């Protein structure tokens with residue numbers, strides 16, 4: 643079985659030295675790629691900038707922006723059986739890029755932003771992906787409602803929901819605590835290392851296929 647996994651943050655440039663991004667370390671996504679290999683399957687990791695080593699035996703594509711991640715997923719999704727989209731893709735990017743470093747000449751400035759492409763939302767509708775689709779939901783309130791909504795709206799088979807307002811959960815932590823949300827079945831995975839949580843997610847995904 644071939645898995646595609648997205649991981650890490652994206653960076654949306656403002657000028658040659660500044661960008662919009664988020665606190666994703668990539669650990670959860672890289673742990674998923676490692677878990678896929680551990681279970682004896684092929685893994686392709688498409689990642690934004692991180693300081694992590696790519697797990698042994700994992701195919702790897704490095705990207706920076708949401709647009710690049712979108713195009714890499716679109717290009718590679720063809721031969722894939724399972725897609726797990728764990729990346730913290732920036733939802734907005736600056737409308738314009740300044741070729742020169744912006745000088746601090748004014749007291750206030752407004753940055754105009756536009757939406758980035760929705761990779762998860764494009765998987766079924768635009769890319770025609772027919773394999774098993776697992777999305778993530780990073781919420782700070784109404785965790786399960788947000789996850790159920792993504793499950794339905796994006797055509798996912800499972801959504802992994804983490805409450806990122808909790809310390810030790812989600813962004814830049816070595817542990818996580820998640821809900822696996824499927825149609826008619828919701829299960830909590832108690833706080834554990836991202837490696838063990840990743841293994842449970844991959845095993846659950848494989849059981850979806852077997853079932």
Ligand code: PMT
Nearest residue numbers: 666667668669670727730731761762778779780812813814
């Ligand atoms: O990287 P770590 O430090 O280990 O942290 C792990 C994590 C917190 C990043 C991870 O557990 C997680 O929650 N990943 C999803 C983060 C996120 O952006 O969630 P969201 O609720 O905003 O997005 C929902 C889903 O849509 C996600 O599957 C996301 O990859 C996807 N998405 C979002 C925006 C976009 N433009 N395209 C997308 O595909």
